[in-house]
Amino acid sequence: MNILVFIKQVPDTNEVKIDPVTKTLIREGVPSIINPDDKNALEEAIKIKEEYGAKVIVITMGPPQAETALREALAMGADEAYLLTDRVFAGADTYATAKTLAKMAKKFDYDIIFCGRQAIDGDTAQVGPQLAEQLNIPQVTYVKEVKIEGDTLIVKRALEEGYEVIKVKMPVLLTAIKELNTPRYPSIKGIFDAYREKEVKIVTAADLGVDPQEVGLKGSPTKVISTTTPETQRAGEIFTGNVKECVQNLVQRLVEKHVI
């Protein structure tokens, strides 16, 4: 069995700060991490490998620095790693990303494709389903449990209130949510193996055989035309000092405004 896991390296959004003047992200000093949902996807793939035997192939598209994310994935237990990196891939929206990843996926004879539900930098949750469509395979998103029975998966798909139990034949694309598992820490031995005994293979647009017009910014139907920082100011009335007076003032205002 071959399992492809698509991951993304993202800035840790808990650490992201915005330059108040330029209204752009300050990326300097912000640590890069494997997107959390993608880690759940990877963990599940490795668990399946341990239980049923499988080859876990991890793939990312990104700048050369994204190699670190792949090394971490190898350290967790992935077998092979591919970095899709090329200037023409830059600026891709989810459509163009899925199209590029689909080209890569087609190079393999896969049984399961795992993605995280969504990346914390974009929160779109779109690449997984778009990739499944490009490959014309079924998808199950928001996966919180996976069981394998022969050539079939029994999958629990989370809903807002409850879940569905879905039966689907491989090949299939699954997107993982954090309820699926608790990702392991890469073992220290795994880290040394990842650097000394395993390889991150670089894949360019030419290697993939994609038309540069169809990937990256040029191949993206959507365009970001502006970014701003959220407006949050309200003219508030702040009470300080004696607790009892503060509370009385507040309740009086709320009553006046018919809030309570």
Next chain:
Amino acid sequence: MNEYKDIWVFAEQREQRLMNVSLEILGEARKLADKKGVKAYAVLVGYGVKGLADELIKYGADVVYVIDNPLLKNYTTEGYAKVIADLANEIKPEVILYGATYIGRDLAPRIASRLHTGLTADCTGLDIDENGLLLQIRPAFGGNLIATIICPERRPQMATVRPGVMKKAPKDEKRKGEIIEIQANIKEGDIRTQIFDIIKEAKSKVNIEEADIIVSGGRGVGGAEGFKLIQQLADALGGVVGASRAAVDAGWISSDHQVGQTGKTVRPKLYVACGISGAIQHIAGMGNAKTIVAINKNPDAPIFKVADYGIVGDLFKVVPALIEEIKRIKNNEMA
């Protein structure tokens, strides 16, 4: 491109009940359609759901397409994607909007990829620009930035819309519209997933999205014990308890209480933030509350910048006093 016209809303139903978010985006679609001078359509997919079409008209749809078929009884990605994509290929809408639910966010990208068009996820605002393009506004990077996105060259323009952000139009019982039934071109083999079971989890779930009054606690509450006090204030006000990510991450309260970018978006009449500093991610989820009250011991906490009223002080002193004062006022009202 000019052949593409009108605005569609995917009218999501589960067990023959319309999702709230579908009515919310229908309200928004109505406004956008009026601005462009086009019609708002609802696309209703399911089995035995025709009866819901009227309601969609009352909430602002000019036309409702009903695709009713036993194979569409439960949502499946492939079943729903096929019938909607087929219809869109035939009729060519200019815009399709979906609720950003667990179903909408599964379905919309599949359709977008099939139609080779763009899709913007989880929008919190929509508008039409001077050229008639759909402006799709959404937060990014954990709510630190707000991006405006367009899809200039492909059609339809598609977006999923975050629940709880748009407003439903007032229900108009007299409103008239057209209902068109569409024959679904679908067979069993088109759907490669098989739903075994749908389990509803009987969570004693607080529906903070629907609540009029929310009292929320954050890091300052200090622990699960502190949330009892938050609950008491919520009880006194007749509201429910919310929480910041910090409190949920610390395990003091379950995640269904979480308000914010990674939690739920709420727009209650009254939002009381206790011991919440007001990280941008939190404000992204509650900034639209009608009245915001903040209680925090740090006078520089960002939450005070979005609050209508604030009390600077120790919440363990302020909240009990507040409970007492509210009880006193309410007793007076009754007397």
Next chain:
Amino acid sequence: MDFSLTKEQQMVRKIVREFAEKEIAPKAKEIDLTGEFPWDNVKKMAKADMMGIPYPKEYGGAGGDYISYIIAVEEISRACAATGVILSAHTSLACFPIFQWGTKEQKEKYLIPLAKGEKLGAFALTEPNAGTDAAAQQTTAVLEGDHYILNGSKIFITNGGKADVYIVFAMTDKSKGTKGISAFIVEKDFPGFYIGKVEEKMGIRGSRAAELVFEDCVVPKENLLGKEGEGFKIAMVTLDGGRIGIGAQALGIAQAALNEVTKYVKERQQFGRPIGKFQGLQWYIAEMATKVSAARHLVYYAAWRKQNNLSYTMEAAMAKLFASETAMEVTTKAVQIFGGYGYTKDYPVERLMRDAKITEIYEGTSEVQKMVIASNLLKM
């Protein structure tokens, strides 16, 4: 000259830090309060292959380098210094002598389970009357047939009573002084081996310091480590490496205090502004940060020398001396900057200050380090 960590080492830091922040740090306060031995932490470290980082894979280790190991001790100690010393004593003091002087059989029997983290190790040199004067060993070992019979006691033994395997030093020939000391591998279940008094400590309260008692303790002959009479050399060389570990522990404690301080001075307001805006505190912080950085360079440099098979006795002593004194100074200043709050258990700085003190004492006091440095310099 290259001061940058390798990609491997950077990844080790990232992963151990993540692990320490999520798995170890949240329990540090409770471990300090209860003084309970953090078995759970030890098991988790074992699972992550942290208990034998610098040893080859064929001996159960992670096959890593010494600097990676030192980084791990630093990061774990930043989260919980008690857990840090468990790791350091196990890896540097128990695994190392077996790796260095053990026979193939000893390595297979003892090093593999130790380095895998299936078993925990300890090092027993100090006695009531042989502290800084380690040569004054009173524990004796007498060969009787196939066995050595050990009699005597050891005190303040880290991991004592919790470890499965002990490296124990004893006199095999009193007439030869230091050349009469030998090293033994003692299992916890050997007959005549008991755990005596367990110390109530000021800091690193989750770690164990216990008395070991040997009453006609029977140790198989094949458990002699190295040759008879090599014990003192084994102890001294082992301690050279151990000191780099303690330097890393001190560094972790100091870094933790510095992090707490930088966070606090931005939040704490007095006279209408964050106290970090006051120059007096800025100077404190600048000095603290400089010393922490200097300590890190000394510790990593000593580790680098050991990794590259260069002499490191003096460098290890310098690293331990400077890092431990930095830890003490930085944590004491941190308590001062936190003021009244710093003296309470509401903030971690008082714990860091108590934890820091031991680093100036064990595996050779600061004074011993100075003796080592001076004797290496003067060669008198």
